[in-house]
Amino acid sequence: MQKLLDxxxxxxxxxxxxxxxxxxxxxxxxxxxxxxxxxxxxxxCGKTVTALxxxxxxxxxxxxxxxxxxxxxxxxEGVDLLALSEEKMREVRxxxxxxxxxxxxxxxxxxxxxxxxxxxxxxxxxxxGKAEAQNRAIEVLKKVRIPDAERRINDYPxxxxxxxRQRVMIxxxxxxxxxxxxxxxxxxxxxxxxQAQILELIQDLIVEMKMSVLLITHDLGxxxxxxxxxxxxxxxxxxxxxxxxxxxxxxxxxxxxGLLQAIxxxxxxxxxxxxxxxxxxxxxxxLPEGCRFSDRCPRVVEGCHSKVPLLKYVGxxxxxxxxxx
Amino acid sequence: MTENSxxxxxxxxxxLRQFNRSWLNRIGLWIIIFTALVAIIAxxxxxxxxxxxxxxxxxxxxxxxxxxxxxMLKLYPELAGADYKQWEKEGAEVRYTFVPYSPNDYDLNSIxxxxxxxxxxGTDEQGRDVLSRMIYGSRISLSVGLVxxxxxxxxxxxxxxxxxxxxxxxxxxxxxxxxxxxCFPTFFLILTLLAILGPxxxxxxxxxxxxxxxxIARLVRGEFLKLRDQDFVTACRxxxxxxxxxxxxxxxxxxxxxxxxxxxxGIASAILIESSLSFLGFGVQPPTPSWxxxxxxxxxxxxxxxxxxxxxxxxxxxxxxxxxxxxxxxRDVIDPKLRVN
Numbered sequence: 001m002q003k004l005l006d007x008x009x010x011x012x013x014x015x016x017x018x019x020x021x022x023x024x025x026x027x028x029x030x031x032x033x034x035x036x037x038x039x040x041x042x043x044x045c046g047k048t049v050t051a052l053x054x055x056x057x058x059x060x061x062x063x064x065x066x067x068x069x070x071x072x073x074x075x076x077e078g079v080d081l082l083a084l085s086e087e088k089m090r091e092v093r094x095x096x097x098x099x100x101x102x103x104x105x106x107x108x109x110x111x112x113x114x115x116x117x118x119x120x121x122x123x124x125x126x127x128x129g130k131a132e133a134q135n136r137a138i139e140v141l142k143k144v145r146i147p148d149a150e151r152r153i154n155d156y157p158x159x160x161x162x163x164x165r166q167r168v169m170i171x172x173x174x175x176x177x178x179x180x181x182x183x184x185x186x187x188x189x190x191x192x193x194x195q196a197q198i199l200e201l202i203q204d205l206i207v208e209m210k211m212s213v214l215l216i217t218h219d220l221g222x223x224x225x226x227x228x229x230x231x232x233x234x235x236x237x238x239x240x241x242x243x244x245x246x247x248x249x250x251x252x253x254x255x256x257x258g259l260l261q262a263i264x265x266x267x268x269x270x271x272x273x274x275x276x277x278x279x280x281x282x283x284x285x286x287l288p289e290g291c292r293f294s295d296r297c298p299r300v301v302e303g304c305h306s307k308v309p310l311l312k313y314v315g316x317x318x319x320x321x322x323x324x325x
Numbered sequence: 326m327t328e329n330s331x332x333x334x335x336x337x338x339x340x341l342r343q344f345n346r347s348w349l350n351r352i353g354l355w356i357i358i359f360t361a362l363v364a365i366i367a368x369x370x371x372x373x374x375x376x377x378x379x380x381x382x383x384x385x386x387x388x389x390x391x392x393x394x395x396x397m398l399k400l401y402p403e404l405a406g407a408d409y410k411q412w413e414k415e416g417a418e419v420r421y422t423f424v425p426y427s428p429n430d431y432d433l434n435s436i437x438x439x440x441x442x443x444x445x446x447g448t449d450e451q452g453r454d455v456l457s458r459m460i461y462g463s464r465i466s467l468s469v470g471l472v473x474x475x476x477x478x479x480x481x482x483x484x485x486x487x488x489x490x491x492x493x494x495x496x497x498x499x500x501x502x503x504x505x506x507x508c509f510p511t512f513f514l515i516l517t518l519l520a521i522l523g524p525x526x527x528x529x530x531x532x533x534x535x536x537x538x539x540x541i542a543r544l545v546r547g548e549f550l551k552l553r554d555q556d557f558v559t560a561c562r563x564x565x566x567x568x569x570x571x572x573x574x575x576x577x578x579x580x581x582x583x584x585x586x587x588x589x590x591g592i593a594s595a596i597l598i599e600s601s602l603s604f605l606g607f608g609v610q611p612p613t614p615s616w617x618x619x620x621x622x623x624x625x626x627x628x629x630x631x632x633x634x635x636x637x638x639x640x641x642x643x644x645x646x647x648x649x650x651x652x653x654x655x656r657d658v659i660d661p662k663l664r665v666n
Contacts, residue, residue, distance in 0.1 A: 057559060057562050059554075090566075092565070094564035101560055102556075106555055107560045109557045111579055124564060125565065
């Protein structure tokens, strides 16, 4: 497998009351060419911040404190995205690495037609005329299976449904044929049938365009359907990583096990309460001592509170950060 | 091609439809359009030079001498100082526009005449036609409103956009500057500045422009604060757009609706300020007519010549009311809480 993106020791901090707190703390992972990596975790685990920091779009006052993100798309020796000049970075955004967002209802500019917006994205990175840009926009809208693309190109976002808008967002992201697609909960805001369609579409496009995808979600069902590999994050740290089958069959970390148990089963006795992990993700400024999951963990032992456990390789591409292994 | 049932009208045409629902809004808009037209075609409405003249078997169109840019050609040097009334008596054929007087044509034989066939709105103490002076006065009043408001809208958008988008220290500095500007009693500031600079219509435009931008700046700042965190702005950045492009092309058009409302009210108040200043003698210099100036001149004759006061006063009142009506209408239309479908 050829590495396309290699993130090393990424640390993103936010100031709270004058002190810097890490939303992402010492995160390392990689994305192989043509692979789909899922990043899973509850809200507030640092998934979105991780994605935004790869494009260096973390909103001030948050900042990338340290780390590297080596991108091997242009040259075998790679470039560090976090050290690029702002101008070079703009050439990467949308062109090499594109992103789609959670909220299709607000991710499009309400005052321009969708065609204008896709054409703008194309013309930002490619020297093409208006007519050619329009042709490509129609082409890419067809690719995301928007019926009657020649006409829908003149629609304003408010004339489209949520699913349609998400297709437009995907079309925009694909318009420059990026190497990497970052999809931040692309189906969360949609209703279930549309979710399925959008996921299917993304899956087809991955194969068709040979893209590498970073899929952020809190829905393990989505992970099972789309991903090759999964990384589970908790409170800014990687707690477990494994190939997708392995994760579902042999989850190690108590947090992963909890997440899997919290999936509503299709057939179950009526009236049985659905499992949930007690508590919530800790506040950045009130992280527990030692293992960050220790205050919610059902398998907590004495050593858990003393220091953060190291990531441990447990075979077959699986890593886990837990004192019990 | 079949009709696409999902196609909805564009945002602005929706607003227009909503706006047209109220007859007050429509009246306001029509008065604004009417006054604007009058101001634009003033020389075609009121002109002392005839449209058509046939004198000693030669045909002239003397009105052309007064129209820019044709007047540069100096078409009829032989007509300089011509007495059309005399020629008419001698048998020349003369046709005038709607009001056959230029604003500064005085006639000491017909001073302070009440409204008649010859002078629809009467004459003033120098025998000048009031309607003609009002028609030309609309040019001054409306252009002050338009230029001053355009100027301060641009300044306001500039500062508001900077403060709202960048936040932090930039925002702090600009917000404090706005607060300082607001503390000045604007009208007296304008009076003082004009007293130093000297009365001139251009100074009025500039001074209103440079003192009036705070309201717009605050509005735009608020809109930018709201919009810059919207997903579509992050999406723009993730596509690799430059900050300038994001601000100008993507955020600004989304923040313009409330600015439009505020600017409409602004035009009304700028016209009022100009009228007040002219009334106080700081405005345009005689004999150039402006509505405020006409009112001011009429003071001495208010007990014997009511028409000198009523008509310019009415013009100011109607114009300002219509701008306020339209502003109010626009504000209701863009307020989603009041929207009816």
